[in-house]
Amino acid sequence: MNIGEASKASGVSAKMIRYYESIGLIRPPERSAASYRIYCDNEVHTLRFIRRARDLGFSVAQMSALLALWQDRSRASADVKSIAVQHIEDLERKAEALRAMSDTLKHLVQHCHGDDRPDCPIIAEFEKG
Amino acid sequence: MNIGEASKASGVSAKMIRYYESIGLIRPPERSAASYRIYCDNEVHTLRFIRRARDLGFSVAQMSALLALWQDRSRASADVKSIAVQHIEDLERKAEALRAMSDTLKHLVQHCHGDDRPDCPIIAEFEKG
DNA sequence: CTTGACCTTACCATGATGGGAAGCCCCATA
DNA sequence: TATGGGGCTTCCCATCATGGTAAGGTCAAG
Structure with missing residues (x-):
């Protein structure tokens, strides 16, 4: 092959x-x-x-x-499990970080009227001291 | 500075x-x-x-x-908003993908006794035809 | 025998970040 | 004034998993 x-x-x-x-x-x-x-x-x-x-x-x-x-x-299933568990933790930590970002952004987006005016809480958030 | x-x-x-x-x-x-x-x-x-x-x-x-x-x-807040909305979608898609992986793994981990025996549904899942 | 599809290696690129080396610069302290 | 330490400069390399491309060899079908 x-x-x-x-x-x-x-x-x-x-x-x-x-x-x-x-x-x-x-x-x-x-x-x-x-x-x-x-x-x-x-x-x-x-x-x-x-x-x-x-x-x-x-x-x-x-x-x-x-x-x-x-x-x-002759592996121990515990060894496999511990790799998997570790990976689950990594995945959840990453997913949680993304979720936190998107939640923050969603909040900002909700307060942005999104029209022709320049006024924008999203930009304001990035700009703030 | x-x-x-x-x-x-x-x-x-x-x-x-x-x-x-x-x-x-x-x-x-x-x-x-x-x-x-x-x-x-x-x-x-x-x-x-x-x-x-x-x-x-x-x-x-x-x-x-x-x-x-x-x-x-003279920006339109709509332009900012659309970038943010697009990004929220990206973030949610990625978070969802991670979540799906971790859910699958969690399911497998639950069924793995995790002891000295080699029997392991996680390995079995990777191996299956 | 030709043609097209496949294979080989080797190099380059991604995205955002860090590490390190070699060399120059600036300030404070002895 | 000399020196030492820390900060600055540029340049190159590495990450991680993946794709692209180019130049050249091979195989099978027509």
Whole structure:
């Protein structure tokens, strides 16, 4: 299977597959005589694992840890859980920060008449001492 | 006022002040004989404006538009409002995406016993076909 | 054999920020 | 007056995950 097919089968772009290989997240695959990367189902399986983790916002470093745990038959589920819990906290902290910004802005927007006049509480807020 | 003092007075790091200048968000200030940047209250005022907008998550491009509107005495508040409304939508979309990720993960975490056993629905989710 | 689709590597860009090095400058204190 | 420490300058590099592009090799179908 060429990289294009592996990409389609896994949902990870060819570009990112090469990138993940270059940073050591995945192992270099076999190569054809013409230096084409050749993937087997096993590797596509790994790529799908990566895609799912990535879709949940895990960083490359976290994915690397998760992959190691995945391949460790004697892993403790507690180890996986602690990575996930940590990540949930990160996600919630970030979501909360965004929410706080949008709440502040919504408040300002509500008080902006939004017409042809220059008077604007949003600008006033940014300008204030 | 040197860049360090302007930084303290505005809450924008010296590094970022130089960066904002380099990309044209702010005008190059006067220079001393020794090429030191010299800022006056006016410029610090602008920097504070920038910091407030940045703290609400506006991009440099948006801040540039907001600065132009700020300095335009005949602006329509509708123009400011529309930038803000657009940004609120962006923020909410991003917050929602993070929230969705964390909800999915929380669900998985709840079903992970998190002990010494390798059995783990989080890993299982990433692995599944 | 040609053509088009695919692959390879290598480099550049994003956005906002920080880090660091090399060198110059200014002020206060000994 | 000399010196030391801290601040300033520019320039380059790194982040993080991703995309783009260019130059060149390869493969398969017609």
